[in-house]
Amino acid sequence: MKFVTTHGEIILKLYDETPLHRDNFVRIVRDSVLDGVLFHRVIEEFMIQGGDTDSKNAQPGDTLGNADLPYTVAAEIRPDLFHKKGVLAAARGNTPDRVSSSTQFYIVQGKILNDSLLDRAETRINGWLAEYYVKREPEHQAKLDSLKTAIDEEDMDTFAKLNAEFEALAKDYEGFEIYRIPEAHREVYRTLGGTPHLDQNYTVFGEVISGLSVVDAIAGVDTDSRDRPLRDVRILKAEVLE
Template sequence: MKLLTWQGGILLALLISSCGRPVARFSLESTQQRVLQPIPFDNKSEKAVRYEWDFGDGKTAEAESPEHRYKASGAYTVTLTAYNEKGKARKASQTIEVAPPKACLVEIETELGSMIVELYDATPQHQDNFTKLAEEHYFDSLLFHRVINNFMIQGGDPQSKGAPGGQALGSGGPGYTLPAEFVDSLVHVKGALAAARTGDAVNPAKRSSGSQFYIVHGQQLTEDMLNRIEAQKGIRYTTDQREMYLELGGTPFLDREYTVFGRVIEGLDVIDRLASVPTDRRDRPQNDLRMKIRLIR
C-alpha cells in the first residue's frame, strides 16, 4: 500500500477537521405566524453541544429548542448558531412572517409587569380614542395615580407626568369627554378596563373621561351578592357573566354606571401586584407607578 505524501496528509487532516464541525438546522410548523402566538422551534442540529438563537426582534435564547412569540407583526429573520465542544460554529437562518392580531390589543407596561389588553369592538368610540392616544404616546410616563386594593387601579391623568409626591391628581384630561357606551355583555369582572368619569351631579349623561381609565381588581363575590346587585339595578346577568364574577371577582355595582371598553387577557397577576402597593391618604402609591402603552399590531 502506497504511503500518503505529506501534502495528502494535510488534505486528509483538513477533511477530518471539516467533518467535525457542527451542523446547524432547525424547523417550525409554518413560516406564517401571528402576533403573540407561541412558536416552538424544533432544533435538528448535529454534532453540537451549545446553541444561540437570535429571533430578529432583539430577543435571544440559549435553549436547545426554545419557544418564542412576537409582539409586533412583520418579517423576522431567525438565526440559530450551533457550537460543538471545541467552540466551532455553524449558522442557519429562516425568515418568519408574523401577521397582526385578529383582535385590537394593547400592552400596558409597568415596572411590576406587563398586561395584554383587548379593546372591544362593541365600544368603538372608546376603542378608537384609546388607540389614538396610545399611538401618540400620550400615556407614556403617566402614573397609576389612584390605587385601591380589592377595587381598582386608575391612571391616565396627563397632570401626573412628573407630578411631585403629595400632589393631588385625577382631574386632568385631553380637553374632551366621550359619550357613554354601555353594553350589557360587558361587565366589571377582574381585569375589566373601563373609563373614569366625573360624578352624576355634574355629569348626568355619564360621559367618560377622554383619557383616564381604571382596571378592575375587585373582590370575591357570592350568588347572594350578585342577586342583590340585580335587584338594585334591575338587571339580569347571564350564566356566563355570573360564572365569571364568581370565579374572578369584580365590582358589579359599577355595571352600567361606567363604560367598560376592554379587558386584561394576560397579566391578571400584575393587577394583584399593582393593587397591593402602599398608598398615601389620597390612594396615590407612595412610590410612583409609571405606565407605557403601545398598540400590538
C-alpha cells in the same frame, strides 16, 4: 395594546363593540399621551386607575385625578360587557350623560363574590340607573339644565344640592326596567371575581389578556389616605400591538 409598567407588562385587547372608546384609546396611545402617567388611584380588591395627564410630573402629595384632554367620549354601555376581573373601563365624572374621560381609565381587580353580595351590588346598580333615568324625565328638564350649568361652572354647592334632590326623586322612581345581573355574569363573579356594582353605569371597553399578576401586584402596593401609591407606579410606555 401593551402597557410597560414599573411592575411588569400588561397586554390588553380592545372591544369592537365599543368603537368610540377603542379608537380614542388607540389614538391617545399612538400620540404617547399615556407614556409616563401614574396609576394614581389604587384600591385593592377594587381597581387600579391611571391616565391623569398631570401625573407625569407629579410630586409627592400632589392631588391627582382631575386632568385629561379637553374632550369626552360618549358612553357606550353594553349589557353584555361587565366588570369581571381584568376588564378595562373608562373613568368619568358624575355627569348626567355618563360620558367618559378622554384619557383616564381603570383596570378591575375586584374580588370573588357570593350571591348575597351580588344581590347587594344589584341594588346599587339599580339605584344609579334610577338616578340616570329620572334625570331624563321631561318634567325635570329645568333642574337637569341647572345641574349641567353647575358642573360647567364648577359650582359644587349648587351641584351637591341639585344632585341630592335627584337622589331623593330616584328612591321612589319606577320608570325603568330593573336590571338583574345575568346568571352567566354571576358565575364569573363567583369564580373569577370582579366589581359588579359598576355594571351598566360605566363603559367597559377592553380586557387584560396577559399580565393579571401585574394588576394584582399594583393593586397590593401601599397607598396614602387618597389611595395614591406611596411609591410611584408608572406606565413607562404604552404601545399599540398590530
